[in-house]
Amino acid sequence: MGGAERNARKRKQDAAAAAKAMAAARGKADRTKMWVGVAAVVVIAAAVFGGIYFTAQTDSATTSTAIPAVKVNPTYPVKRDNAVIVAGKDSAKATMDLYADFLCPGCGGFEENFGKQIQDKLNAGELKVRYHMLPMLVKLSKPEGYSLDSANAAMAVAEADPGKFPDFFASLYAKQPKENGAGYTKDQLIQLGKDVGVTGENFANDIRNGTFNKALQDAFANVDNDPGFKEAGGFNGTPAVVAGNKVVDYRQSATWLEDIIKQQAG
Missing domain, CATH: 1.20.5 (Single alpha-helices involved in coiled-coils or other helix-helix interfaces)
Known part of the structure; x- marks a missing residue:
């Protein structure tokens, strides 16, 4: 090679x-x-x-864990009117309707931003508030139903001891469950009622038995018929404020609450 x-x-x-x-x-x-x-x-x-x-x-x-009790120290009367809780003195010159769901995150934000202002106006005798607890988000808790259970519990408290409703209402928003997560149980709602000072057993039985469920569901089913929503073309969700038969856009004005009082008092 x-x-x-x-x-x-x-x-x-x-x-x-x-x-x-x-x-x-x-x-x-x-x-x-x-x-x-x-x-x-x-x-x-x-x-x-x-x-x-x-x-x-x-x-x-x-x-x-137990729901922390919040005290707002109301000095105004509260009463239940079918599926509505009416808070405030009869001499108040202004009235507004507040539509809320205890599971609604926006409602929690509304309470955080405006809850104290509303309580101040109620205590001052300038405002009356009609609270509508709407079981709108019933399917968005695990297990389902917290939206209705909490609304029914609020009604039960207002029926048993009306003066404790403002504390109960504020407490449920102070440590609010999250959508699609676990809601508070009926036993926890009963314990909160006791912690804010509700006495007697009737309210506990009303919470366990869902005494006000039908009234709340019927009210929600017919919410579009409320005069303020008729004019606005229908109900669009919570939180919602209606005053003078008109939906109030509380996001557009920092003085919306003062405006309601001035307009109706004038």
């Missing part, structure tokens, strides 16, 4: 070895990418599951 042939064979052998090495390196790189990809998917899945688990644990933690 001549030198030229030996050189040609050597080049082929070197080329083959190089190709094999490249193929091996490529395979290793592909396997590395695959495992990196699998690891990334595992990490993402763990993060998603962890987030769901953490949220579930947080929601559960919110409702697994």
Whole structure:
């Protein structure tokens, strides 16, 4: 074999070895990418599951202990009128209707932002408030039903001891359950009633038996017939404020409550 042939064979052998090495390196790189990809998917899945688990644990933690009692110290009368709770002095020059659901996050925000102002106007005798507890989000708790159970509990408190309704109302929003999470149980609602000072057993039985459920459901089914919503083209959800048979856009004016009082008092 001549030198030229030996050189040609050597080049082929070197080329083959190089190709094999490249193929091996490529395979290793592909396997590395695959495992990196699998690891990334595992990490993402763990993060998603962890987030769901953490949220579930947080929601559960919110409702697994007693509901903290809030005292607002009302100095005005309260009475139940079928499915409506009427709060305020008869001499008040202004009246507004407040539509709310105890599970509604927006209602919780409304109470946080305006609850004290409303209580101040009620105590001052300037305002009367008609509270409509609407069981609108019945399916958005686990188990379903907290929206109706809490509304019924508020009615039971107003029936048994009307003066404790403002405290009960404020307490349910101060540590509000989250949508699609666990709501408070009937036993927890009963205990809250006791903690705000409601006495007797009738209110506990009313909470357990859902005494006011039908009245609340009927009121919700017919909410579009309320004069303020008729003019606005129908009910659009909670929280909602109606005064002078008109829906009030409380988000557009920082003085909306003062405006209601001035308009009706004038």
